[in-house]
Amino acid sequence: MAGARVVQPGASAARGYDPRLGGGHEPANLGDILERVLDKGLVIAGDIRVNLLDIELLTIKLRLVIASVETARELGIDWWQNDPWLSSNGPGQRRLAAENRELRDRVAALEADAGARTRAVEAPPERARQSRERGPHAPGGAGTDRPGG
Amino acid sequence: MAEDFGSWAYAVAGGMERDWLEAMTGVGGRPVHPVQAAGLSAAVTAVRLEHYGEEPLRRQLEDIGWLEATALTHHRVIETIARRTRLIPMRLATVYHSDAAVAAMLAARRDDLIAALARVAARTEWGVKIYAPQRRDTGAGPAAAAAAGPAPGSPGAAYLHRRRTELSARQDARRAALASADDIHRALGRLAAAVQLRAPQDPQLTGQPEPMMLNGAYLVDDEQSGRFTTAVQSLAERHPAVRIELTGPWPPYSFATVDEPGAAL
Numbered sequence: 177m178a179g180a181r182v183v184q185p186g187a188s189a190a191r192g193y194d195p196r197l198g199g200g201h202e203p204a205n206l207g208d209i210l211e212r213v214l215d216k217g218l219v220i221a222g223d224i225r226v227n228l229l230d231i232e233l234l235t236i237k238l239r240l241v242i243a244s245v246e247t248a249r250e251l252g253i254d255w256w257q258n259d260p261w262l263s264s265n266g267p268g269q270r271r272l273a274a275e276n277r278e279l280r281d282r283v284a285a286l287e288a289d290a291g292a293r294t295r296a297v298e299a300p301p302e303r304a305r306q307s308r309e310r311g312p313h314a315p316g317g318a319g320t321d322r323p324g325g
Numbered sequence: 326m327a328e329d330f331g332s333w334a335y336a337v338a339g340g341m342e343r344d345w346l347e348a349m350t351g352v353g354g355r356p357v358h359p360v361q362a363a364g365l366s367a368a369v370t371a372v373r374l375e376h377y378g379e380e381p382l383r384r385q386l387e388d389i390g391w392l393e394a395t396a397l398t399h400h401r402v403i404e405t406i407a408r409r410t411r412l413i414p415m416r417l418a419t420v421y422h423s424d425a426a427v428a429a430m431l432a433a434r435r436d437d438l439i440a441a442l443a444r445v446a447a448r449t450e451w452g453v454k455i456y457a458p459q460r461r462d463t464g465a466g467p468a469a470a471a472a473a474g475p476a477p478g479s480p481g482a483a484y485l486h487r488r489r490t491e492l493s494a495r496q497d498a499r500r501a502a503l504a505s506a507d508d509i510h511r512a513l514g515r516l517a518a519a520v521q522l523r524a525p526q527d528p529q530l531t532g533q534p535e536p537m538m539l540n541g542a543y544l545v546d547d548e549q550s551g552r553f554t555t556a557v558q559s560l561a562e563r564h565p566a567v568r569i570e571l572t573g574p575w576p577p578y579s580f581a582t583v584d585e586p587g588a589a590l
Binding site for chain 2: 205206207208209210211212213214215216217218219220221222223224225226
């Protein structure tokens with residue numbers, strides 16, 4: 177570690193940023209950089225979803241343990257679903273809703289298909305055809321959008 | 326093909342000149358270019374989705390070497406642009422499907438972004454870390470021993486008496502250190518436009534033997550920079566039992582929000 181760095185009094189930044197310190201000659205403390213780029217900075221969810229929470233810095237050699245997205249979900253961490261960008265009626269939310277609709281339709285189609293096949297085994301052919309025509313029985317109904325997915 | 330590339334975003338600013346970015350190397354060793362929309366600019370690198378799509382990116386983030394190199398690159402690009410103009414740094418690994426998607430984000434969040442930029446205009450982030458006193462400084466001195474009263478006769482009892490004295494001396498030292506950290510934090514907060522406290526860093530990360538008592542980010546008006554840094558030095562002299570470490574100037578990572586700003590004291 178570089179040790180304590182105390183700025184000389186009177187060092188004022190011209191444009192809000194004084195390049196004299198950390199200007200590239202002396203590398204800034206990597207831990208301080210990681211803390212900022214991983215945990216701070218503007219959080220506007222990009223299109224590629226990545227979970228950077230639960231980062232634990234274990235050793236001075238910077239061995240990092242990063243929870244996978246699946247682990248995060250298991251732990252109940254789903255920050256992207258509470259992100260204002262996604263929970264408002266923006267493109268992110270519309271994309272999620274469209275995804276959910278598609279998934280529900282697929283599940284419904286699978287269930288209907290499985291149900292029809294079962295009934296075809298148990299019931300005469302006439303009734304089986306009627307079951308297929310009745311349409312999906314997806315829980316919550318097809319086409320309803322719930323915020324947050 | 327354009328579809329094979331995503332757009333890795335570094336920062337948002339008002340204006341950005343292409344020639345500021347031309348000399349830079351961004352993530353993956355690729356160049357940096359501006360995306361402009363709605364009167365705002367984002368610094369961006371085109372990245373191959375086979376390496377920066379959701380699944381490969383997640384795997385890469387678990388590779389320490391990759392993470393370290395990428396974090397440093399991300400920061401260097403931000404730092405370089407910050408010398409030219411005020412900006413809002415993006416968190417690492419904010420990747421869009423395309424430059425058009427970046428432009429759409431700028432347009433959609435224009436008001437929020439302009440407000441965020443206004444909050445950091447003509448201001449700089451400084452990091453202040455305070456470390457607890459060294460262990461040996463908290464040993465029982467003669468005053469503490471005297472306050473503890475006369476030692477009892479037997480060796481066992483004398484040992485326990487000594488331990489009790491040491492422990493209470495350590496407790497006193499810790500209390501004093503906490504009071505110092507609090508005092509320093511309040512004094513610096515008065516010179517800052519906004520403050521963000523975060524969890525102390527793990528000793529294994531800092532490489533320092535003493536535990537960290539305060540890990541703060543202070544957003545300071547440019548005209549106050551001199552007063553702020555002078556104050557850090559004089560506070561360090563007034564509180565010799567603790568160690569203060571000042572880092573900066575930083576681009577305003579800790580104050581880059583579109584909701585509420587850091588709490589001002």
